[in-house]
Amino acid sequence: GGGTDDKADSGSGGTPRRGGRLRAAFAGGGAGETLDPHLANLFADVARAKALYDKLADYGADLSAQPRLAEKWQSNKTLDRWQVTLREATFHDGKPVTAKDVLHSYRRIADPKQAFRAKASLEPIDLDASRARGDRTVEFVLKRPTAEFPNVLAAFGAYIVPEHAGDFDRKPIGSGPFRFVSFTPGRSAVFRRYEDYWDGAPHLDEIEFVVANEESARVNALLAGQVEYAHELNPTTARAHEGRGQIEIVRLRNSAMQAFCMKTDRPPFDDKRVREAFFLIADREELVAGALSGAGEVGNDLFGKGYEYYADGLPQRAQDLDRARALLKQAGAEKLKVTLDTSAVAAGFTEAASIFRDQAAEAGVTIDVKTGSKDSYWSDILDGGTLCCYRSGAMPIEAHISQRLLTDSTTNATQWRHKDFDALYQQAQSTRDKSERAAVYERMQRRLYTEGGFLIWGFADWILGTSRKVRGVETKAPANTLDWARFDKVWLA
Amino acid sequence: MKTAPRGTSSGGPGGLRSFVARRLTLGLVQTAAVVLLVFALTEALPGDAAVALAGDQPDPARIASIREAMDLDRPAHERLADWAAGLPRGDFGTSLTSGRPVAEYIAGGFGPSLLLAALTLALLVPLGFGLGVLAARHEGRLIDRLVSSVTLAVYAVPEFALGVLLVSVFALKLAWLPPTAVGYGTDLIGHPAVLVLPVLVLLARPVCSLSRLVRAGMVDALASPYAAHARRYGVPGARVHYAHALPNALAPAAQQLARTIDWLLCGVIVVEALFVIPGLGTVLLNAVAERDVPVVQGLAVVFGVLTVVLNLAADVVAYRLTPRAGVAA
């Protein structure tokens, strides 16, 4: 691991200035919002959690784990026992962050009576066997060798809360860069600089998170100076305002994988020739131009473009309708009819579906687009249907595989279940050497490239808008990584 | 054989009182029906709070444990009964997602909604009736055509487009008004400028529907012999219009007004989103998306009661204005 990325970027001209209040607009969850970091679900939740709390580690721009509250980590030979040393940090009430707090937090997350989101990520840890070794050292005992254990420490929602944490919504205490001032669910949260922050006190005096669910409202508020930071803008909005000098547009590349999911266990996609034909049907440029309004890059049917371990040596796929037709013919799937499930659950879904429908029509495949409810879309498509639109935020490639592509994966949307593939994953997890591990990952990705169920056609930019006086906004960090929505390094010029 | 005279619904205060009483009793039944129906609908929607909460991590084991934690594994009728049992005590239950009392949700959303509704209404009533009367007075002439086409055109422009247009002109170009209520929290009265644009957008549609109905009724009323009689006796124009003709044109408009208030209090989702005003519409939208059944239920009670009361008010107006109804054979 290493420290934070120190290199200056486009948004951070000049020396940081202390002071001021930054208002940041996020889409939120309404009156049901909470400040409990372990319940964090939406981007707004994460941004607030991140201001108040810390994790032991977090993801860098390439989704590799970077130490945060953990100063360093060390494993034994077999990779199933990890010693994590904490740095000297204090909670907002002045008490030091101790190994006990860490274990308490993890145990809270893993509480079988609760259903915190990070519970699945912490699954490799045997918490009963894990121990505090002194105030600032935790020894984690794992259920199996896990080479990528630091990823667990950086997992989504794995925040450290003090052992005797009280009411999260009224008096939350964390070790993060900001301390609590006020919170109205669904409306706003105000935090103030924590002077004793271990990573250096933030430049801002105060940060206010406001909720504005409608994109145009966020843009308008930003344009009129009601907020200085607007999260999640449309590509078209970005195009309208980019380079106009009114506001700054920040594009976080490779933030959201865009895909179609083929269920590999049922017709017609149980035939890998059909899957390949579909890979070849997609005109990725058109999809990116149409569905993402050009704000993104084409994908190569592999997750994690630009991330650690990404197999970038594989040739970029392009549309080849003739070959697709031939493959379909071979598979006896001429005049194929498929239903494509989509929903307004994520930007670009319905658009991508209709574009792909037209592309498939050229290859003689009839796609029937079915728009489903957005509230239950993800669970509807997990086991149901044959073809659906899919999207994923940034996560390490390892996490993508373990969550979605193993026999016992919980969200195996492509129903990809292969013992040999599982074995490769285990092998990677037990491989200490990084380059050897990379080779194993490459083999797995090659397999997915030729016959996987994910037709990954693009990676969408995550677009932010900031007022012109905002400096220090990291522009390289995909959404969900450490430097995304990180306000302790931001200042107002 | 003597039976008591069977009076039903003729005028007089006694008639009105029993009418209101009966309707209020029926209103209780109606509210119960609304609650049941809403409950059935939310239950029938695919997915529940657990699925909604799981979002794009629909791990079945996790969903199952969320379900258990939220008591969702209990049969629907038990949950409904439990929730209903609290009602008499004024307890609307607690939210599934946050565990906070539902009453808090409703109270939080009601303030802004009420404020917006009151302001809109204060402008809508004079404007809607005034324009309707104006158009009717000049029926077929330029003013009528002008009033009609402008209100209709504004009506036909989608709310969001109108909102965006107003925001870009008055808030962004001219910078006279703030574009959203972001950051003002609940204190909207303290910043009246914030309310100008939302109220304008909210006015756009009801002004048209109200004034069109008023116009329609007024054209007939103004052409009636009694209006002519009042005019020929030198009753001042405004009095003829507003005191003589308008009452006869009012009943449909009163219904429309009731619907509008209903909508203003519970359904101004687009405006709330566009101007970031956290009213009841937003609360409902979120609650439905999160399948937060107790919150949806609580809102259903509010909607049910509101609708009953508003409909009753509109019907009382109609009852008063058509005193002959129910007397004729």
Add this chain to the structure above:
Amino acid sequence: MTAPRRLLLGLAVVAVPLLLALLGPLFAGEPGPRAASFTLGGGHWLGTDFVGRDVWQQVLHGGRTVVLTALAATALAYLVALPVGLVSAVTHARRLEELLMRPLDVLLAVPSLLLVLLVASVFTPGAAGLALLVALVNVPDAARIVRAAAAEAAARPAVEALRMQGESWWRVAVGYVGRSSLRTLAADAGIRLTGVLYLVSTAAFLGVGVAPDAADWAVMVDRNRTGLFVQPWAVVVPALLIVALTTGTNLLFDAALEKSPRRKGRRP
């Protein structure tokens, strides 16, 4: 103004969208290749829409469904609301009235969002189903207006006289009471038509009825809104057409129902 001239304004306004809706599909031709979304130029003289299609072509294609579904839904809503409203205005049986109107009030209090959502998720209704759904949402409201508008006429001695003659329910309720409240009903139907249009597009977005990317003016307005500042035509043109359509229709109604121009005796 003479009768034809009174109708002229309404006709002129309504003609453009109507012609486009009826004849548009004939001239639209084959869809060309897609371009990037929300661009101008490149042979697309009204630019491209949110998925990179030619806006002009979409406009040509998109009138028919709008006109048809909106008309069908409004007509359908009235088909139910009119009898219900009239029956409850004309009847003396309080029970019957309550039986008809109170359940509708319940429907009124149920957020239509919920209804649309439910239908969207449970069925996959086509355009017909959509028209039905939209009609359903509009029935309670329309029925109340019909009832309110009809109550006065229903109590007139003329109705008693018609009854005395043994006239059929239809003649009394529709032929007389309905006829007497025609102006109000026309006004309500005219506005409802517009409301229905946008409900159709909202429903489309939730997955009911027409496809969310259908060539349909109302859907276009809704779906292209994100590009309003980059490529306004994709919103402005269909919106203007809808405005013209509804304004024109309503003005036509007005003109048709205008009290005869020779309503005052003339003095030379």
Add this chain to the structure above:
Amino acid sequence: MNDETDPTTPPEPVAAIHGLRVEIDDRPIVDGVDLRVLPGTVTALVGASGSGKTTTGLALLGEYPPGARVTGEVQRPADGRVGYVPQHPAAVLNPARRVSALLDDLARPRVRHLPRPQRRTAARELVLRALSDARLPDAEALLRRYPHQLSGGQQQRVVLAQALLLGARVVVADEPTTGQDPVTKSGIVDQLAAVAARGIAVVLLSHDLDVVRALADEVLVLRAGRVVESGPAARLWQAPRHEWTRRLLGEQRPAPREEAPADPGLPTLHVRNLTAVHDRATTVLRVPDLALHPRECLAVVGRSGSGKTTLGRCLAGLHRHHDGEILLDGTPLPRSLRHRGRDRLAAVQYVFQDARAAFDEHRPVLHQVARTAVRLRGAGERAATDEASATLARLGLPEDLARRRPGELSGGELQRAALARALLAHPRVLICDEITSGLDTVTRRGILDLLAALVRDRGDLALVLITHDPATAALAHRIAVLDAGEVVEQGPAGRVLTEPRHPFTVALRETIDRLGTYTRA
């Protein structure tokens, strides 16, 4: 008679009409009428039904039928205000406003000169005075009512009260006494005389020759839109020059009464213990026992507001709020006509007091009349129309007139159409509510003769005539007298009229006599 004013200074007319011609579709309905309305005088327009009285009267208000072409000169009062009592008072009473509101509006401008706190009571006083001037007793209760809660005669008097309240210098009264009983009528006549005495010009359009004779200074006789004769009332009465005037004045002879059917047999209609209420509470009618035999003609008389219409409406099934029994041929009739089958509907027909309100204003009269035969007797569309136009023609309404819509007919014409509509049902019981009030003597005679013939010829028809008109009542075999909702007298016509027992009947009888010889001092 009124004394001629000083001949050297002829009085300035407050309003005048010169050569008025009103044409509709090139058909003149008023042609070459000249009229001078002098202050303090009563100018009466008489003439057959449909002769253009109302049209002329409205011209003084500056109003003309829709689509009419008007030539000639109309000079209206300088302030433009003319009091007006229309032929159909119900139409000008706003159904949504109480009587008090209707009158207050007119009283208020007249108290504007007073200091604000006094205005209310002053206005109230004015209103009360106007009501008593219009012979409306029990004003307090009346003021709280809506127009539909008044009887026909009460409505008329409220409208008269409005006209009196207005304080205009000209009052056009179109049949102001049609709905009134003789007692009230003479009161109204006195009041109009008093109004004229105050220097107000009264234009009286009336069929009631007694009233005209009692009041008028000048009389114009109209026929088919033209003035056939005009002059001082006394002269006209004594020496009518035109043949038409002679006919009009001559037709006052009472009809020879037919003998009552010898063997009454079973009653067609039998009313027992009828109690009718309004507003759930106020009992307005109590009829312990009333029988109607076939070929019998029953006149129901009584003061305005005594419950005559209510009785008729109870019989017809139009007034549901009543107790007791109404038997048709021994079987009870359902309370509401909604529950009466076709046959029973046809059997009991009611002719509405307000003919205008009882027609659908959108459809031609002929069509509406014919529908009765179609619906109640199952006649074919053609046959029904033929029968309708034949019946209408017998009542003096030519077909081209009948093809018009109700708004284009005169009051008397509509009244006859309404009668025709009921007749087409071939009823067994025909209830006629003031059906001759809008008819001139000649036409009235014709109608009454026709009815008498029907009773005679049909064999099973029984007639209920609700009337204030002695000439009409004279047709009846039996008379029932109502007073404040009670049947105070009932019996054969001859007896009731010659030996009245109840004080009201006595008063009635006296008024009839007095009115017959009434002359203005």
